Amino acid sequence: MTARPGQRVSHRRGSARRRATIAGLSALGLTGAAIVTTSMLSTAGAAASSWPSDTGGKPVSETVPVSGTYDGGMKKFYGTGDLGGDGQDEGQDPVFELADGATLKNVIIGTPAADGVHCKGSCTLQNVWWLDVGEDAASFKGTSSSAQYKVIGGGAKKADDKVLQFNGAGRLTVTGFQVEDFGKLVRSCGNCKKQYKRTIVLSDIDVTAPGKSIVGINTNYGDTATLSKIRIHGDGKKKIKTCTRYQGNSSGKEPKDLGSGADGTYCVFSSSDITYT
Numbered sequence: 001m002t003a004r005p006g007q008r009v010s011h012r013r014g015s016a017r018r019r020a021t022i023a024g025l026s027a028l029g030l031t032g033a034a035i036v037t038t039s040m041l042s043t044a045g046a047a048a049s050s051w052p053s054d055t056g057g058k059p060v061s062e063t064v065p066v067s068g069t070y071d072g073g074m075k076k077f078y079g080t081g082d083l084g085g086d087g088q089d090e091g092q093d094p095v096f097e098l099a100d101g102a103t104l105k106n107v108i109i110g111t112p113a114a115d116g117v118h119c120k121g122s123c124t125l126q127n128v129w130w131l132d133v134g135e136d137a138a139s140f141k142g143t144s145s146s147a148q149y150k151v152i153g154g155g156a157k158k159a160d161d162k163v164l165q166f167n168g169a170g171r172l173t174v175t176g177f178q179v180e181d182f183g184k185l186v187r188s189c190g191n192c193k194k195q196y197k198r199t200i201v202l203s204d205i206d207v208t209a210p211g212k213s214i215v216g217i218n219t220n221y222g223d224t225a226t227l228s229k230i231r232i233h234g235d236g237k238k239k240i241k242t243c244t245r246y247q248g249n250s251s252g253k254e255p256k257d258l259g260s261g262a263d264g265t266y267c268v269f270s271s272s273d274i275t276y277t
Helices: 031-039
Strands: 057-060 062-064 069-079 096-097 102-109 117-119 123-128 139-140 148-152 153-158 160-166 170-175 179-180 184-188 198-208 213-218 224-233 241-247 256-260 274-277
Touching: 062 069, 062 102, 096 102, 102 117, 102 241, 123 139, 160 170, 170 184, 184 198, 198 213, 213 224, 224 241
Parallel strands: 057 069, 062 096, 069 102, 096 117, 102 123, 117 139, 123 148, 123 153, 139 160, 148 170, 153 179, 160 184, 170 198, 179 198, 184 213, 198 224, 213 241, 224 274
Antiparallel strands: 241 256
16 A cells, blocks of 8 residues: 555566557547547447547646646646656655646546646546556545545556555545556555545446456445446456455554455445456
């Protein structure tokens, strides 16, 4: 959950699983790209292969603050200078920082990716793609139990550890997302100094191996995770854990693993909600 002091891990993996870009996607307009991408991801059984092309590169040397709605036009944003890190060191600055209620859409985050996106309160990430996750792809940090975080469409790959880090309070809903070559898709912080009850809902997700865990929650804080329409590709031996339960803490220690799988209380799903291809 927390990198060891001084640890800097290079997570670039020599992956042979290059995915073909959908023909003609780069020629679409911004609204069309968002709609078509979301449509492709919401089709049951769709293979995790629809990675979009960018419309140009945009280096970022300082965190971009977002309030209201920011449409990136499918440009590829990448860190330079102080944002030029791509390791697992904790405490890195993000490429984008969203104020409470903000929306970030139609963005590709390239490499270096620093700490991706931070949400200070409720936020929406729509059609946001991470090509090579740095510390985390996105971190959700609102402190209100009524905070709502939504990830709609998009995808992430090459995440050595976490993709979506849930540090704050409230509800995180992820739909139409795809992930490949990752550690954990969603993790409720296991050892943050301030802990909360967290609700996680995952639906219409394409997961491509290798990967370790789809979601991790802390049962002692009342976390729940509900899974539906989860499609796992390339994991014939079913090594990817679906929902892992932990005993979290606020002391910074590694949380205790309590087991994984559906239990009807904290990890809520049935066998038909998970399919393998």
